[in-house]
Amino acid sequence: MKKNFFERFSDRVVCITGSPGAFVGVSLLVVIWAVCGPIFNYSETWQLVINTGTTIITFLMVFLIQKTQNKDSKAIQIKLNELIASYEKASNRLVDIEDLTEEELDQLHKYYEKLGKLSNESKPSSNSAGQQHRYK
Structure with missing residues (x-):
């Protein structure tokens, strides 16, 4: 079964963003941003950088996570339907x-x-x- 570009991309991104390495990397970025606060005198631009970055990432991740959940939900439904169909005494x-x-x-x-x-x-x-x- 050949996956289209978006499926391959979303599967890979969800895998990467759910990894411990991604969490550590993002945590380091937040620490670096916080350390830079005094350097930039806690300016509005300094705050805008983190706010804009997190908003964009969150917005995009919502769609990728929803796509993954939909796919997983469909797969589970199909597996459950197969179990029901394979047991002759089960009600369908x-x-x-x-x-x-x-x-x-x-x-x-x-x-x-x-x-x-x-x-x-x-x-x-x-x-x-x-x-x-x-x-x-």
Whole structure:
């Protein structure tokens, strides 16, 4: 599968910016900027340098991070769908659940919470004789 330029670029940038080396490098830049404060008499230009730099970087990174999260989310959804499809007793009613509204998702969440509570209430106690022999 051939990736387009933007995918290759964004994957690489996200990898680099998430590395310890990038964190150390940016931390050093902030320290250098702070040390330069007295040299430039804490001028407006001195403040503008860091404000402008961080704003531009943050603005661009938001898009790269969102792209990466979207890609990861799609991959996880596909993997989960594959697991559901491979288990013959599994219900596939929730395969396209990501297309539901927030309100519909909240309703489903409440339903499955109730279902989980009912399931826990109907399970036999873990102190039963059958359970003790199985784990000894």
